[in-house]
Amino acid sequence: MIGIVGYGAYVPKYRITIEEIARVWQKDGKAISKGLNVKEKAVGSLDEDAATIAVEAARKAVSHAGIEAKNIGALYVGSESHPYAVKPTASIVADAIGASPDLTAADLEFACKAGTAGIQMCLGLVGSEMPKWIEYGMSIGADTAQGRPGDALEFTAASGGAAYIIGKKNEEIIAEIEDTYSFTTDTPDFWRRPHAEFPRHAGRFTGEPAYFKHSIGAAKGMMERTGTKPSDFDYAVFHQPNGKFPIRVAKMLGFEKEQIEQGLTTPHIGNTYSASMMLGLASVLDKAKAGERIFAVSYGSGAGSDAFVIKATKNIEKNRPKPVFELFKEKEYIDYATYAKFRKKLKSL
Amino acid sequence: MDGALPLIWRKFGERYDLDGNKCGTCGTAYFPARAVCPKCRRKGTLVAQKMPKKGKIVTFTELFAGPAGFEHETPYFIAIIELDNKARLLSQVVDSEKEKVKVGARVEKVFRKISDIDPEGPIAYGYKFKVVG
Known part of the structure; x- marks a missing residue:
C-alpha cells in the first residue's frame, strides 16, 4: 500500500x-x-x-x-x-x-x-x-x-x-492512494513569459477548452480505469480557480453538492494556485473517516489534470x-x- | 547579502531552525551556539542542540525608522524572546496585533524572508516570531 x-x-x-x-x-x-x-x-x-x-x-x-x-x-x-x-x-x-x-x-x-x-x-x-x-x-x-x-x-x-x-x-x-491518472494537452490558456511580472490569460478560453475539458478528461479516465462512478465516492475535490468552476464541473460529472462542499476552499481564501486542490483535499482529510473514498482532480493551465482515487484508512482518526x-x-x-x-x-x- | 554570502550560508542552521548548543555539564542552552560554556569553562561539554520553537517576550520595542532594507516594513516590532529552554534571542515579531505584543506574551517561530533588497541578489531567509493565542 x-x-x-x-x-x-x-x-x-x-x-x-x-x-x-x-x-x-x-x-x-x-x-x-x-x-x-x-x-x-x-x-x-x-x-x-x-x-x-x-x-x-x-x-x-x-x-x-x-x-x-x-x-x-x-x-x-x-x-x-x-x-x-x-x-x-x-x-x-x-x-x-x-x-x-x-x-x-x-x-x-x-x-x-x-x-x-x-x-x-x-x-x-x-x-x-x-x-x-x-x-x-x-x-x-x-x-x-x-x-x-x-x-x-x-x-x-x-x-x-x-x-x-x-x-x-x-x-x-492515513489515506491510501489507490490509483492516479493524468490528462495533458498543449492548450495555451494561461502563461507567463520569462521576466514578465504578471501572467496573462486567454479570458473565456480558460473555461471550456481548458479547465473543463482537462478536469473532465482526467476524471472520466480515472473512473474508467478504476471502474468507479461518482456515487462510489464520499467526497470529491477539484481545482478551484474560482468558487463557481468546481461546482459546475462536479455537476457535469454527476457529483452531488454534498460531496464537494468540504473541499471547497476558494470561496473563503481565493485561488491559491498550486495549493488550490491540495488545500481542498486537506480539508476533506480533516473530516474523512476510515474507509471513506475521495476523488481528487487538479488542473494546471497549459494544460493538464491529475486525478487520484484515495481511500481513508483507520489511521486517519488517530491524530x-x-x-x-x-x-x-x-x-x-x-x-x-x-x-x-x-x-x-x-x-x- | 551578496558580499556576505558565505558568512550567511554558514548560519543557515541557526537562521532556519534555531541550531544552538547546550552545555552537558551545567545544562545551560546557548543560542547562537558558543564555543565555550562561560559558566563551566574547561569543564564544559558543549553539544549541538536545536532550540525550542516557542517562548515568551521579555522586552520589545516598535521601530518607526528601520535600517536600510527594512524601510518599507516600518512600523514593526523587535523583541528579546526567552525560549522555553531559557535561551534568549532578538527577533522581529510579525503577524501580531499591536495590543497583543506585550511583555510575557507567548510567541512561536515562523519562517520568513529577512532581507530581499537586491532584485537580482540572493534572498536571506530565517526566523521571526509571532504572538500565539
Missing part, C-alpha cells in the same frame, strides 16, 4: 475582500463576488513568498506525520511563483525542515497542478524497486499568485500552501491536525494599498 502519511496546510493571515479590490477599479464588487463565488482572498505578507509558505506547510506535514524529516528521500515544490527563476525552492525547504542532505529535490512548474504532479512523482519513487532507499516523498504546492492590477485574475489570485508526505508503511498511511477551515479564521483584513505594498505591486518596491 502507498499513500498519504501526513499533510500540512498554511494560509497567510491577511485577507482582502473582492469588494475592496473592485472599489479601486470602480467595478461592482458585490456582483463580481457573487459571480465568482469568492468573498475574499488570502494575501502573503511583505516577508512571505512561495518558499516561506512551502516551509510552513512542510513543517506542519512532518509534525502531523510524526516522522523524522531526515527520512524524506524526495522533495518537490510545485509553484508558479518560485522566488528564484534559477535556484530551487525545494532545497530551501529541505534545509529548513531538516531533510537535507540525503534526498533528491527539485522545483516543478505546471501552473496550478505542479504540486499534484509532485505527488505522482513521489508515488513512483516511494513504490519503486530502484532506488530502494526512498522511504518517504514530500510534495508541496505553494504560491503567492500574482494578478495584474485591474485584471480579472486579481480578484482571485491568492497565497497559500499545502504539503503531503507519501509513504509505504501500512501502519502509517487530526488543526482543520483547514479553522486556519481560515485566523485573519486580518487589509485595504488595497496595503495589499499592493505586501505583494510589491508598487514600482518602488
Whole structure:
C-alpha cells in the first residue's frame, strides 16, 4: 500500500475582500463576488513568498506525520511563483525542515497542478524497486499568485500552501492512494513569459477548452480505469480557480453538492494556485473517516489534470491536525494599498 | 547579502531552525551556539542542540525608522524572546496585533524572508516570531 502519511496546510493571515479590490477599479464588487463565488482572498505578507509558505506547510506535514524529516528521500515544490527563476525552492525547504542532505529535490512548474504532479512523482519513487532507499516523498504546492492590477485574475489570485508526505508503511498511511491518472494537452490558456511580472490569460478560453475539458478528461479516465462512478465516492475535490468552476464541473460529472462542499476552499481564501486542490483535499482529510473514498482532480493551465482515487484508512482518526477551515479564521483584513505594498505591486518596491 | 554570502550560508542552521548548543555539564542552552560554556569553562561539554520553537517576550520595542532594507516594513516590532529552554534571542515579531505584543506574551517561530533588497541578489531567509493565542 502507498499513500498519504501526513499533510500540512498554511494560509497567510491577511485577507482582502473582492469588494475592496473592485472599489479601486470602480467595478461592482458585490456582483463580481457573487459571480465568482469568492468573498475574499488570502494575501502573503511583505516577508512571505512561495518558499516561506512551502516551509510552513512542510513543517506542519512532518509534525502531523510524526516522522523524522531526515527520512524524506524526495522533495518537490510545485509553484508558479518560485522566488528564484534559477535556484530551487525545494532545497530551501529541505534545509529548513531538516531533510537535507540525503534526498533528491527539485522545483516543478505546471501552473496550478505542479504540486499534484509532485505527488505522482513521489508515488513512483516511494513504490519503486530502484532506488530502494526512498522511504518517504514530500510534495508541496505553494504560491503567492500574482494578478495584474485591474485584471480579472486579481480578484482571485491568492497565497497559500499545502504539503503531503507519501509513504509505504501500512501502519502509517492515513489515506491510501489507490490509483492516479493524468490528462495533458498543449492548450495555451494561461502563461507567463520569462521576466514578465504578471501572467496573462486567454479570458473565456480558460473555461471550456481548458479547465473543463482537462478536469473532465482526467476524471472520466480515472473512473474508467478504476471502474468507479461518482456515487462510489464520499467526497470529491477539484481545482478551484474560482468558487463557481468546481461546482459546475462536479455537476457535469454527476457529483452531488454534498460531496464537494468540504473541499471547497476558494470561496473563503481565493485561488491559491498550486495549493488550490491540495488545500481542498486537506480539508476533506480533516473530516474523512476510515474507509471513506475521495476523488481528487487538479488542473494546471497549459494544460493538464491529475486525478487520484484515495481511500481513508483507520489511521486517519488517530491524530487530526488543526482543520483547514479553522486556519481560515485566523485573519486580518487589509485595504488595497496595503495589499499592493505586501505583494510589491508598487514600482518602488 | 551578496558580499556576505558565505558568512550567511554558514548560519543557515541557526537562521532556519534555531541550531544552538547546550552545555552537558551545567545544562545551560546557548543560542547562537558558543564555543565555550562561560559558566563551566574547561569543564564544559558543549553539544549541538536545536532550540525550542516557542517562548515568551521579555522586552520589545516598535521601530518607526528601520535600517536600510527594512524601510518599507516600518512600523514593526523587535523583541528579546526567552525560549522555553531559557535561551534568549532578538527577533522581529510579525503577524501580531499591536495590543497583543506585550511583555510575557507567548510567541512561536515562523519562517520568513529577512532581507530581499537586491532584485537580482540572493534572498536571506530565517526566523521571526509571532504572538500565539
